[in-house]
Amino acid sequence: xxxxxxxxxxxxxxVCFRELSPVSFQYRIGxxxxxKAFLIEVSWPETYPQTAPVISMDAxxxxxxxxxxxxxxVDKLMVEVEANLGTAMTYTLxxxxxxxxxxxxxxxxxxxxxxxxxxxxxxxxxxxxxxKKEKKEQLSKTQKxxxxxxxxxxxxxxxxxxxxxxxx
Numbered sequence: 001x002x003x004x005x006x007x008x009x010x011x012x013x014x015v016c017f018r019e020l021s022p023v024s025f026q027y028r029i030g031x032x033x034x035x036k037a038f039l040i041e042v043s044w045p046e047t048y049p050q051t052a053p054v055i056s057m058d059a060x061x062x063x064x065x066x067x068x069x070x071x072x073x074v075d076k077l078m079v080e081v082e083a084n085l086g087t088a089m090t091y092t093l094x095x096x097x098x099x100x101x102x103x104x105x106x107x108x109x110x111x112x113x114x115x116x117x118x119x120x121x122x123x124x125x126x127x128x129x130x131x132k133k134e135k136k137e138q139l140s141k142t143q144k145x146x147x148x149x150x151x152x153x154x155x156x157x158x159x160x161x162x163x164x165x166x167x168x
């Protein structure tokens with residue numbers, strides 16, 4: 001297929017491009033550390049390009065992006081698809097996404113990193129550690145049994161139960 005060859009030559013050495021299969025491609029829009037980066041997956045049905053390719057944003061890479069934004073990106077790309085039906089358009093779609101990255105992601109809050117660091121300084125973290133400690137003391141039945149197995153009836157542990165095996 002000519003489009004496949006074209007894509008391979010255009011994106012050769014491009015770290016953002018991934019050929020998942022000869023009919024399925026991923027392209028990362030934005031640098032990997034960019035909070036507004038996203039990944040588009042384009043798959044070709046058998047009747048492509050007469051019919052629209054399948055555009056997916058389900059990649060794990062996109063898991064921080066809200067579903068509303070993913071949907072709006074797919075919707076905007078589908079408009080581009082409609083305009084290009086009948087022609088090889090995967091390159092066009094990837095480039096269109098690149099050119100419109102800021103527009104696509106304008107509603108994506110980028111403060112994910114800052115919001116995390118803010119919450120730490122508020123002073124709430126005293127709560128989780130104490131909760132964790134309480135849980136540790138509540139042993140499960142199997143844990144209690146294991147402890148009981150190690151002790152004799154008087155609750156005394158046999159001599160050497162906690163020695164480190166030096167020979168190993």
